[in-house]
Amino acid sequence: MRSTNNKPVLLNVVGPTAIGKTKLAIKLAKHFNTEILSADSRQFYKELPIGTAAPTPEELAEAPHHFIHNRSISEDYNVGAYERDALKKLEDLFKTHDIVIAVGGSGLYIDALNEGLHSFPEIDQKVKEDLAAQFETHGITYLQETLKDLDPNYYNKVDLNNHTRLLRALEVCKSSGKPYSSFLEQEKPPRFFKSIYIGLEADRAVLYNRINLRVDYMMADGLLEEVKSVIDFRNHNALQTVGYKELFQYLDKELSLEEAIQEIKKNSRRYAKRQISWFRRNSKIIWVDFESPFSEVLKKVKSAL
């Protein structure tokens, strides 16, 4: 089942949270007798099975999964590391499979996998801490002015209100002595596989209803206990996550349990909206209704091969 140009195929299943990506990916994996590569920025943390809606043990048994529960929240992990690790895994999988399934709702991770990121220098931790401290004391203006000085090109492009972006760019500039934008100008090596994208969609009201219901299921499944078990790590990046942030607030007595649950639902809806925005601009995605019969999905996949 190689693609027409004889490259192996990475079949990406994308879409907003709670729309049924996991289940579709498993069906596709079984059909093509292949394996699943997760492109989800939270499901690889083994301590967070409930709140991240990771595949259940039963689902994991249905098809081989990679990048699920293979990391700890105590580790620092990020897209760059993911791209490196996932690509290596993919090379392995393509030795024995012509088609592999990727599934995930993290747009940046999907893009990193399929298109690649530019290569950036290592960040000097001291530089990072210094910048954070400067931001703390001098505010965002400091970041803006420093960037204007170190990388005027990027200064003209970035969202100047977004401190996260400014910090990252400055970290690269200061660690490497070269402008951040100069790294973006480098040629990216082309992928050795062909990418196909299936996007699941649903009416907004239907999607929101599914999200709300899933939060209730998570609570019934013991999300609160899961959150309590990881509270010592609450400042780690891995826990800047919907479902955890809000329940930490409940444990801090800032919110009632009911309020916290409502916040989780709301923030999940907003997250879904951001995912939709991200995927909408990818014109390669073949969109299908989340309730489409599998045969129909399969037909669309095959016509894209």
Place this chain on the structure above:
RNA sequence: GGGUAGAUGGCCGAGUGGCUAAAGGCGGCAGACUGUAAAUCUGCUCUCGUGAGAGUACGUAGGUUCGAAUCCUACUCUACCCA
């Protein structure tokens, strides 16, 4: 039955004669996104119109005024208090 307070856009809530289609918040919609990305950030949100602009709007009905969400009268409803 009497008294007091109140009634503002999907919701909460400010405004107390012109600068008000009406602050702010919430909710919603749309967008950005290259190593924190389930993060971070931006715009829009009465109706019609691409736009200029027009129309409708601050409980209801009248009134005062060049001009009213803002002042007056009556009525309706809500909350609390007295009987």
